[in-house]
Each structure stands twice: as C-alpha cells, then as structure tokens.
Amino acid sequence: MNMNKIAYSVFIAFVASLLTLISVSALSSSEREEADDEGLDPITLDELAEHDGAESCWKAIHGRVYDITDYVPDHPTDDEVILEWCGREATEGWDNKRPGVPHSPRAEGMLDEYLIGRLVDEEGEPVESEAATEANGNANGEADSDQARLSPAEDERLHRALLGLPLDGRYRGVFGDGGEMQVNVQFDLRDGQLSNISYRHLAYRDVDYRRLDEDDDLYPVWVQHQQLAESLEGQPLTAIFALYEPERLAEDIDGYSGATLRGNKVHSAFRDALNRGVYSWP
Amino acid sequence: MRRWLRPGDIALIILLLLPLAVALPRLGGLAGPPEVWLTWVGRVTGILGLAMMLLAGVVSCRAPGFDRPFGGLARLWHLHHWLGFTAFILVMVHALALGLAAVPASLDAAVATLFPPVSHGSIWLGWLAWLALVVFLAPTFDFFGQPHYQRWKRLHLVSAAALLLGLWHALLLAGEAWPWWLLGIAGLGAIAWRKGVAPRRRHAYRVEAVDPLARGVVELVLRPEGGGIRHEAGQFVYLSPLDESLSAGRGEEHPYTIASAPSDSRLRIGIKDLGDASHALQTVTPETRVLVEGPYGEFFGRRFPERDMLWVGGGIGITPFVGGARDLAAGASVDGHVHLFYLASDSVRAYYREELEGIAEAHEAFAFTQHYSRERGRLDEAFLREHCPDYTEREIFLCGPPAMNAHLRRLLAGQGVPASRIHSEVFDFL
Numbered sequence: 001m002n003m004n005k006i007a008y009s010v011f012i013a014f015v016a017s018l019l020t021l022i023s024v025s026a027l028s029s030s031e032r033e034e035a036d037d038e039g040l041d042p043i044t045l046d047e048l049a050e051h052d053g054a055e056s057c058w059k060a061i062h063g064r065v066y067d068i069t070d071y072v073p074d075h076p077t078d079d080e081v082i083l084e085w086c087g088r089e090a091t092e093g094w095d096n097k098r099p100g101v102p103h104s105p106r107a108e109g110m111l112d113e114y115l116i117g118r119l120v121d122e123e124g125e126p127v128e129s130e131a132a133t134e135a136n137g138n139a140n141g142e143a144d145s146d147q148a149r150l151s152p153a154e155d156e157r158l159h160r161a162l163l164g165l166p167l168d169g170r171y172r173g174v175f176g177d178g179g180e181m182q183v184n185v186q187f188d189l190r191d192g193q194l195s196n197i198s199y200r201h202l203a204y205r206d207v208d209y210r211r212l213d214e215d216d217d218l219y220p221v222w223v224q225h226q227q228l229a230e231s232l233e234g235q236p237l238t239a240i241f242a243l244y245e246p247e248r249l250a251e252d253i254d255g256y257s258g259a260t261l262r263g264n265k266v267h268s269a270f271r272d273a274l275n276r277g278v279y280s281w282p
Numbered sequence: 283m284r285r286w287l288r289p290g291d292i293a294l295i296i297l298l299l300l301p302l303a304v305a306l307p308r309l310g311g312l313a314g315p316p317e318v319w320l321t322w323v324g325r326v327t328g329i330l331g332l333a334m335m336l337l338a339g340v341v342s343c344r345a346p347g348f349d350r351p352f353g354g355l356a357r358l359w360h361l362h363h364w365l366g367f368t369a370f371i372l373v374m375v376h377a378l379a380l381g382l383a384a385v386p387a388s389l390d391a392a393v394a395t396l397f398p399p400v401s402h403g404s405i406w407l408g409w410l411a412w413l414a415l416v417v418f419l420a421p422t423f424d425f426f427g428q429p430h431y432q433r434w435k436r437l438h439l440v441s442a443a444a445l446l447l448g449l450w451h452a453l454l455l456a457g458e459a460w461p462w463w464l465l466g467i468a469g470l471g472a473i474a475w476r477k478g479v480a481p482r483r484r485h486a487y488r489v490e491a492v493d494p495l496a497r498g499v500v501e502l503v504l505r506p507e508g509g510g511i512r513h514e515a516g517q518f519v520y521l522s523p524l525d526e527s528l529s530a531g532r533g534e535e536h537p538y539t540i541a542s543a544p545s546d547s548r549l550r551i552g553i554k555d556l557g558d559a560s561h562a563l564q565t566v567t568p569e570t571r572v573l574v575e576g577p578y579g580e581f582f583g584r585r586f587p588e589r590d591m592l593w594v595g596g597g598i599g600i601t602p603f604v605g606g607a608r609d610l611a612a613g614a615s616v617d618g619h620v621h622l623f624y625l626a627s628d629s630v631r632a633y634y635r636e637e638l639e640g641i642a643e644a645h646e647a648f649a650f651t652q653h654y655s656r657e658r659g660r661l662d663e664a665f666l667r668e669h670c671p672d673y674t675e676r677e678i679f680l681c682g683p684p685a686m687n688a689h690l691r692r693l694l695a696g697q698g699v700p701a702s703r704i705h706s707e708v709f710d711f712l
Contacts, residue, residue, distance in 0.1 A: 007367040008423040011416070014374040018396065021381060025389040076310070101454070105398045106384035109391025 040064070041117035041210065042124055042200065045089075052087025054079065058116070059090040063126055066114040089119070089127075124200055166192070166237060170280045172200065173273025175265045180204075183269040185229075190282065192237055197229040224250040228266060237274075243267035290351030294361070297468075298337055301461035302329045308457050317383040324379030331372030332448050332462075335415075338365035339445050339469030343476050344520075346511070346576050355518075355578040356707045366441075370415050373448075377408070404454035407447050414444035432534060442473050484522070484573040485511050487549060489566055495633035498555035499598065500564050501541060503548050504572060511574060513544055515609040516581030516602035521551065523563060525570035531559025539601040540577065543608035549574065552634075554598035581707055582606060586677045589703075590618040592670060594661075594690060596625035596682025603681065604634050610648050611641045621649040621670045625686065628656045663693060674699050680706040 043058075043065045051058035057069045068082075075082045085093040095102045103111075119127040152158060160167050168189050175183040184201035187194050202209040202225055209222040227250040232239055242248050246263030273279075309326065312319045341352070341362045349355040377396060384392040398405050418440040449466040453459055487504035494500050511519065520535040536559050542550035555561045566572075581602045595603040603622050610616060622642075626632035635652055642650035651669045653661055666673050674697045680687050687706055694704060 003364060003367040004422050004424070007370050007419065010371045010374055011423070014378060017378055018381075021389075021396070022393055025393040028389055101404075102402070105394030105402070106387055106391045109384060109387030109394070112388070 039198070040115070042120040043117040044120055044122065045127070048089075048119065049087045054083055054086075057083065057086035059085050059094075060088065060119040060127070061091050061094045061111070063119050064115055065117045065119050066111055067116045068111075068114045071110070071114060166274055167278050168192075168282050169278030170196075170282070171273035171276070172279045173269045173271070173276055174201070175269040175272065177265075183265050185266065185269045185273060186279075187232075187270070187273070188282065189237060194232050194235050194237060194239065197232055199225060199229065225266070227251060228263065240267055240270045243270070288351055288353045288357075290353075290358075291361075293351070294337060294341070297340075297465065298330070298333050301333050301456075301458070301465065302326065304458045304461050305329055305456065315386070317386045320379045320383035324376050324383060327372045327379065328376035328452075329456075331369045331376055332452050333465055334365045334369035334372065335445055335448055336465040336469035338362050338369060339441065340465075340472045341365065343472035344480065344575075344578070345475065346578060349578050350580055353583065354580040354707055366419075370419060373408075373412055373415070377412070404451055407451040407454070411444050411447035411451055414440050414447060418444070439473075439477070442470065445469050445473070480575065484575045485509070487572050487574050489523075489525075489568050489570050489572060490548060492564075492566060492568060495552070496631055498564065499633055500553055502551045502553060502563070502566070502572075504551065504574070505548055507571075510549065511577055513540055513577035514582065515544060515606040515614070516540075517577035517579045517605075518581075518602075519549075519551070519574045519576030519578070522573040522575075523566055523570070524572060525567045527567055527570075528562045529558075530562040532562075534559055535573075535575065536560065537578075539581075539605070541601040541604040541608070543605065543612040543614070545612045545614070546608070552598060552601040552604065556598075579707055581681070581705070582679065583705070584617065584677065585705075586703060587617045589675065589677045590672065591616075591620045592673050592676040592678045593620060593622040594625065594678070594680050594682070595622065596686040597631070599680075599682035599686070600624055600634055601681075603679075604638070607638055607641045607648060607650075610645055616647060619647050619649070621651070621673070621676070623651050623653055623661065623666070623669070625653050625655065625661055625682065628654050660689060661693075663697065666693075676703075678704045680704060 043060075045060075048058050048060055048065060050056075051067070051069075054072055055069070056067070057072055058065055058067050060066075072079060072082055097103050121127050157167055166189055168191065170186065170188050172184070172186045174181055174185075180203070181201060182204055184199065185197065186200050187197040189195075199210060202222065207218060209218065209225065212219045212222055224246070228243065228246060231249040232242075243263040243266050249263070305325070309322055310318075312322050341358050344355065349358045352358045352361060381392050381396040384395040396405070400406065418437050421434055421437060445466070449462060449470075452462050456462060486507040487510070488507060489502060490505040491503040492500050493503065513519075516539070518537050518539040521538050522533055522535040523531065524533065526532070538551045538553055540549060541552045542548060553560050553563050555564055593603045593606065595601075603624075606620070607622065610620070622638065624632060624635060624638060626635075629635070632652060632654070638650045639652075642648050649670070653665060655661070658665065670676075674694075678694060678699065680690055682690075691701075691704060695701070
C-alpha cells in the first residue's frame with residue numbers, strides 16, 4: 001500500500017471519528033441540562049474568603065464557586081500559581097491562563113466536577129462580572145423608559161396594583177418565630193404563576209437544613225422542603241394554600257411529620273413575601 | 283538506496299526532533315489514566331506533525347546542490363512526499379487524541395475541545411491549516427484520476443498557507459516558541475526562495491542546434507548566454523523553453539538529463555517524445571532562449587569506489603551514461619573499469635551506439651556492448667556473463683524504463699548482488 005492510500009484511509013477514518021464524536025455528543029447532551037444557578041447554594045464573598053489556602057481552596061469563577069482543593073496537586077503548574085487565586089473572585093485568572101489565553105473547554109468540563117455553589121453579595125444577589133452587570137443595567141434602563149411611556153389604559157402593572165392583585169416579579173419573604181428566622185423563600189411570579197422557588201434560609205434551633213449531609217437524620221426534612229418547592233413550580237399562586245396540608249405536596253410524610261418544620265411556616269413565608277411586594281422587577 | 287542514511291537525513295532527523303526534545307520535559311509522563319497518555323500522544327503527534335510539515339517545506343526548496351547530502355533530488359522528493367503525508371496523518375491523530383482525552387471530563391467537553399467557541403481562535407487556526415492540507419492533498423487521493431501536473435503544482439502552493447496557519451496555531455498554544463520560529467522561517471523561507479528567488483536565478487541558454495537522433499528523439503545543443511551551470515556527469519537540469527512557437531510547455535519547467543561531459547562548452551540534452559512538453563521540444567526553434575536550473579542529482583555517486591562499474595542504460599535512459607562516457611572521452615579520470623550495456627529494441631533505436639563504440643575503441647577503461655531486444659529478447663544472465671564475466675562483482679548503475687529496472691533488479695538479486703550495490707534514480711510523478 002503506498003503512502004497516498006494510507007493517508008487517504010486515515011483521512012476517511014478521521015472524518016468518520018469526528019462525526020461519530022459530534023453525533024454521540026449531540027444525542028446525549030439533551031439529558032444533561034446545565035445546572036440552574038438558582039438551584040445552587042448561595043455563597044458570599046466572606047464565606048469564600050475563608051477558603052484561601054491549600055487545605056481548602058474555593059474559587060469564584062464567572063459567578064459560580066468551585067472547591068478545587070482536591071485538584072490543586074494535579075494542576076500542571078507550580079502550586080503557587082493556582083493557590084494565588086484561592087478564596088477570591090478568580091475569573092481573571094481563569095480567563096488568562098497566559099495573558100489573553102483562557103483555559104480550555106476540557107478544563108471547563110473538569111471544573112464542573114468541583115462546583116459547590118453560586119457567588120452572592122451581602123443581599124444575596126448574584127455577583128456577576130462587571131461587564132455582564134453593566135449590560136443588564138442598560139437593558140433594564142431601556143425597559144423602564146418603555147414602560148414609562150405606556151398610557152394608563154394600557155399599563156397592566158398599574159391595573160393589577162389598583163385591584164390589589166400581586167404583580168409579576170421576584171418576591172422574598174420570611175417566617176420567624178421565637179427570635180429566630182426559620183424560613184426565607186424566594187420565588188418569581190409570571191402571569192400569576194410560581195417559578196424559580198428556592199429557600200434562601202431554612203433552619204430550626206441552630207440546625208441549618210441546607211447544610212446537612214445526606215446521612216444526617218434530619219436530611220429528609222430538607223428533601224421534603226425541596227419537594228414542596230418543586231411541586232409548586234408552575235402552579236398558580238393560590239396553590240400555596242396546599243402547604244397547609246403538606247402531604248399533598250411531599251412524599252415521605254412520616255419523616256416529615258416527625259420533624260419540627262411545617263408546611264404552614266413555608267406558607268407563612270410566602271404570604272410575607274406577597275405582603276412585602278415585589279422585591280425586584282422581572 | 284533509501285536504506286542508506288545520508289548526512290542530510292541526520293540533519294533532518296535532528297531538526298525534526300528539536301521541537302519535541304524542547305517540549306518533552308513539559309509534557310510529563312505517560313503513566314496514569316487513559317486521558318493522560320492520550321493527551322501526551324496528542325501533543326507529541328501535533329509537535330512532530332507540524333515539524334514534518336515545515337521540514338517538507340524546507341526540502342522542497344530545490345536549491346542546486348542542496349540535494350547532494352540527501353543522495354540526489356529524486357530521493358529528496360521521496361523524503362518530501364513521505365514527510366508531507368506522515369505530517370498529514372499525524373495532525374489528524376493529534377486532533378483526535380486530544381478530543382478523546384477530554385471524553386472522561388464529558389462528551390461535550392470533547393466536542394468543545396475540538397470545536398471550541400470562536401474566541402478560542404488558536405484551535406480554529408489548526409483546523410484551517412488542516413483544511414488547507416486537505417485542499418492540496420485531495421488531488422493525490424486520485425478522486426478524479428491523475429491530476430494535471432502543472433495545475434497540481436499551482437495547487438500545491440496552498441501548502442504555504444497550511445504551514446503559516448499551522449505555525450500560528452502552534453505559536454499561540456506551545457510553551458516554547460523558538461524551535462517553531464526556527465523551523466517556520468526555514469520552511470516558509472524555502473518556499474519563498476523556490477517561488478520567488480529561484481526562478482530569477484535560472485541560467486539563460488540559446489538553442490544552438492536540434493540534432494535528430496531517431497524518430498521522436500532529439501539532442502538539444504545549448505549555448506550559455508552567461509556563465510552557465512557547472513555540473514557532473516549524469517546530473518539533470520530543469521529546462522524551461524521560452525520559444526513562442528512551441529505548441530505546449532512554453533515557460534514550463536521539466537527535468538531532463540544532461541548528456542554532455544562537464545568539460546563541454548555546450549550543454550547537450552537528449553529528449554524523447556514522452557509527453558506534451560517533450561513532444562513540442564522536438565521542433566523547438568533554434569536560437570530561441572531556454573532557462574536552465576540546476577544541476578541536480580547524484581547519479582554517479584560512488585559507494586564502492588574500489589570496484590569496477592557496470593552501467594546498464596535502456597532507451598532514453600542511456601543519456602546519463604552518454605554523459606559519463608563523453609566525460610571519459612574528454613579525459614576525466616575514473617576509479618576502475620567501466621562496462622556499458624546499451625539496451626535498445628533494434629539498431630534504429632540505438633541512437634548513441636556509434637559514438638559510444640568510438641569511445642570504447644579509444645579508451646581501455648571503457649567497454650561497450652550493444653543489446654537488441656528484437657533479436658535476443660530481454661537481457662538475460664547469460665548475455666551479461668558472456669560479455670562481462672565479473673559483472674556481479676561490480677558497482678552497478680541502472681537507468682531506463684521502470685519495467686527494465688525491475689527486470690534487472692530481479693536478475694541481479696537472483697545472482698546475489700546486494701541492493702546497496704545497485705544505483706538508479708527513478709523519476710515518477712510523486
């Protein structure tokens with residue numbers, strides 16, 4: 001076999017392998033949606049700053065927080081290069097492996113394994129890169145000026161407010177008792193329907209349910225609360241009254257009823273949120 | 283012939299391994315899970331592939347004399363061909379290995395490694411380089427039959443784009459830049475020299491005479507306008523006729539063997555009608571200009587100067603031996619005795635016979651035997667033995683049609699002549 005034929009065979013095999021790789025990837029990726037940021041634990045800059053060394057190294061990259069402690073010894077450079085960015089916003093280091101050269105897509109794939117949460121500021125708002133924030137600010141500004149031009153005959157937001165109907169937007173509310181905040185929920189209303197429901201806080205007697213390990217006795221309580229939130233997703237706002245009978249929403253009621261957190265506390269937090277009014281506009 | 287490592291080969295191997303040697307400490311070991319050695323394989327094949335591409339460019343410079351350390355231009359073309367195709371294969375292994383190495387991270391990461399967002403421009407430069415390779419190599423895959431030679435030569439210039447893109451790709455991604463600058467400047471410089479400088483450095487000659495030797499065979503006698511070239515017996519040149527009245531091949535360069543002695547003030551070239559260009563040259567107008575580039579080749583490169591020589595020429599393949607015999611006749615000294623066998627179909631086609639017989643009569647160190655296949659069939663062992671009893675002990679030089687070469691190689695191998703003692707420069711379309 002001469003060289004031309006070998007090269008031609010390799011060429012065909014190469015193209016076939018590429019097509020296989022691409023098609024297999026395309027066919028399987030529909031199962032793996034990107035993790036929604038709202039479902040990630042919020043982590044503040046202060047919390048992040050506590051993990052600033054080789055013994056525990058967290059980094060915030062593009063608004064997400066990664067615990068890369070286990071990976072540090074495997075990084076191809078000297079440890080100092082990677083440890084320099086521990087405990088802080090490290091997007092700059094990530095995007096500039098060498099000046100102007102970002103890390104590879106493969107490195108991004110590896111990074112996902114170490115994802116532990118999303119970066120938030122003191123108010124719990126996501127912290128994004130400056131460029132992204134600016135872009136959002138501009139977009140909102142334009143939307144507001146559009147709204148301002150609406151006549152009273154067209155302004156649906158005005159109509160809902162005057163009738164006492166809850167407006168579309170993001171809501172936050174709490175339930176507190178005995179000098180302790182126990183539930184803090186956040187949700188969005190779109191056309192009167194609930195979405196993006198999450199717990200910003202869930203605790204009782206100094207137990208932070210969101211930080212429990214899977215083998216903890218009280219872990220099922222956290223699972224059930226998540227089920228409550230999930231079952232309300234996409235429901236009309238009135239569905240929050242089902243929280244008075246949480247067995248309608250969550251599965252394992254035995255474990256649930258044995259615990260001290262109850263659906264009515266969650267309901268109360270939802271009502272608090274509605275009383276407070278829109279936290280941020282859609 | 284290729285089993286002999288020449289000084290040029292050693293230089294080539296050193297240059298080839300240079301970028302790898304510099305990068306190797308950075309690449310780490312092979313031990314570990316599959317993605318680790320796939321990454322290693324991917325990087326090593328990438329480095330070697332680009333180095334081969336650039337060196338294929340370097341050896342294509344065709345500077346007269348540059349081919350000598352490689353054992354002649356024909357052998358250098360084989361090296362070029364081999365380097366180019368191996369590079370093409372390696373860069374594909376390179377891309378696939380690096381893509382597969384990302385599969386353990388995720389399939390998406392694997393695809394994103396090969397086809398990242400446009401912001402990762404360096405990867406796309408690699409793809410463009412590969413695409414350029416495909417464009418100019420595609421004709422050699424024979425989709426549409428044998429490519430037209432001159433068109434193929436023009437298309438081959440796309441290789442410069444492939445080198446440039448590949449080099450750019452490497453400079454953005456590689457840790458060490460200086461080996462790439464070195465090889466890159468050498469490779470691209472060679473192409474620039476070949477296409478830009480070399481055509482202006484060709485030697486101008488005038489066609490003094492067109493001597494017909496037989497039907498479809500002429501000997502061009504060329505008179506240098508300036509200094510002319512200096513050559514050895516058996517070498518060849520690239521000839522570009524400028525005669526306006528030529529029916530084909532005007533301004534195109536084609537290789538022809540020199541049939542004159544180095545001491546001759548004229549350059550004589552035997553040309554047989556084998557294609558459009560050589561057909562047109564049969565009737566080239568005297569006193570028109572031709573441009574000559576060369577000389578090239580190492581036809582009479584001796585490996586066993588202590589031995590006598592056997593020359594076997596067939597058809598137009600007699601020309602390098604005519605050059606050798608005329609060199610002898612002009613008083614050149616040769617190590618050992620020479621016996622030339624001239625294979626032709628009959629006396630009409632033995633167009634150099636009389637001149638060669640004359641040289642043999644006048645010189646003791648040169649013997650000549652004519653062989654007619656129409657009378658005696660193919661040259662056989664008995665005929666060789668009868669006229670040259672010690673032929674198996676000699677250093678042997680062959681030149682002729684491929685079928686004759688193959689027949690003689692078989693015959694000689696059957697008599698126990700080692701391949702290293704047989705020389706032949708074969709011109710094929712690569």
